Amino acid sequence: MTTPASLFDLTGRTALITGAAGGLGSVFAHALAGAGADVALVGRRAEPLEQLAAEVAAASGRRAVALAADVTDEAAVRALVGAAAAALGPIDILVNSAGINIRRPSIAYDLADWQRVLQVNLTGPFLCAQAFAPAMLARGWGRVINVSSMLGQVGLAERSAYTATKGGLLNLGRTLALEWAGRGVTVNTLAPGPFMTELNRPLLDNPAAFQAFVDRIPLGRWGEPHELAGPILFLASAASSFMTGAVLTVDGGWTAQ
Numbered sequence: 001m002t003t004p005a006s007l008f009d010l011t012g013r014t015a016l017i018t019g020a021a022g023g024l025g026s027v028f029a030h031a032l033a034g035a036g037a038d039v040a041l042v043g044r045r046a047e048p049l050e051q052l053a054a055e056v057a058a059a060s061g062r063r064a065v066a067l068a069a070d071v072t073d074e075a076a077v078r079a080l081v082g083a084a085a086a087a088l089g090p091i092d093i094l095v096n097s098a099g100i101n102i103r104r105p106s107i108a109y110d111l112a113d114w115q116r117v118l119q120v121n122l123t124g125p126f127l128c129a130q131a132f133a134p135a136m137l138a139r140g141w142g143r144v145i146n147v148s149s150m151l152g153q154v155g156l157a158e159r160s161a162y163t164a165t166k167g168g169l170l171n172l173g174r175t176l177a178l179e180w181a182g183r184g185v186t187v188n189t190l191a192p193g194p195f196m197t198e199l200n201r202p203l204l205d206n207p208a209a210f211q212a213f214v215d216r217i218p219l220g221r222w223g224e225p226h227e228l229a230g231p232i233l234f235l236a237s238a239a240s241s242f243m244t245g246a247v248l249t250v251d252g253g254w255t256a257q
């Protein structure tokens, strides 16, 4: 029988989270493992991943493994599929959370910086989805969750590459959702607003910029990373079974204006 709790139960599932040691990625890792999934944690630096893996395993009692890889490196992403399967079994839930932001007026934007943001924020999720989906399709169950942003839906000055990639992720998700619809694999997008993580260090360290954001957020404050635990569980679990190609916006009301 389906109960409210069983809707969100991930016992027996495996999840791989890119950008896992980040401010949001670590919340995703704890939430998915806390709901019963074994988790693979991906990022470029091994040390913070290993520390997080120990914390997640201790808190959840689930298996948590650190797999260092750069999501922009196609060969490394392909190798991740085998490494994750060897450690945990085939991956059921892919969370593409690795992302960067380089803030600069568009006229002064270097091509190398533009390309780097596109590589990490857009090409990385595509490579990971392309690599992990075949085993999900073969087993007839899977969840791909791309972490976009409210800035995929609205613009903001000095974020040309970031907003372009986050908007691109919305439509990438819709197209992958259509390609895999009816085969047990859903693809949805999480679109957070401003959360207090290292990604936003330049804003957190600048009281005027910090307050300017508060003034634009209808709920009157920045988001706290733990407030994304519920949304990620919803998208990763049976609770979202009739949802694909959709966007879940969690932004304190920014895009409602």
Ligand SMILES: NC(=O)c1ccc[n+]([C@@H]2O[C@H](COP(=O)([O-])OP(=O)(O)OC[C@H]3O[C@@H](n4cnc5c(N)ncnc54)[C@H](OP(=O)(O)O)[C@@H]3O)[C@@H](O)[C@H]2O)c1
Pocket (backbone or CB within 6 Å): 018, 019, 020, 021, 022, 023, 024, 025, 042, 043, 044, 045, 046, 069, 070, 071, 072, 096, 097, 098, 099, 100, 120, 124, 147, 148, 149, 150, 191, 192, 193, 194, 195, 196, 197, 198, 199, 200
């Ligand atoms: N924080 C917010 O307010 C906010 C709002 C909307 C959307 N988002 C999105 O949410 C996602 C997570 O953000 P966050 O706040 O958790 O950022 P964060 O704290 O800066 O963490 C980002 C993580 O991504 C990893 N990463 C960066 N480049 C990578 C690459 N090439 N390959 C693999 N891993 C890479 C980093 O680890 P390494 O450096 O070790 O690789 C880091 O752990 C991002 O996509 C971001 O755009 C965040």
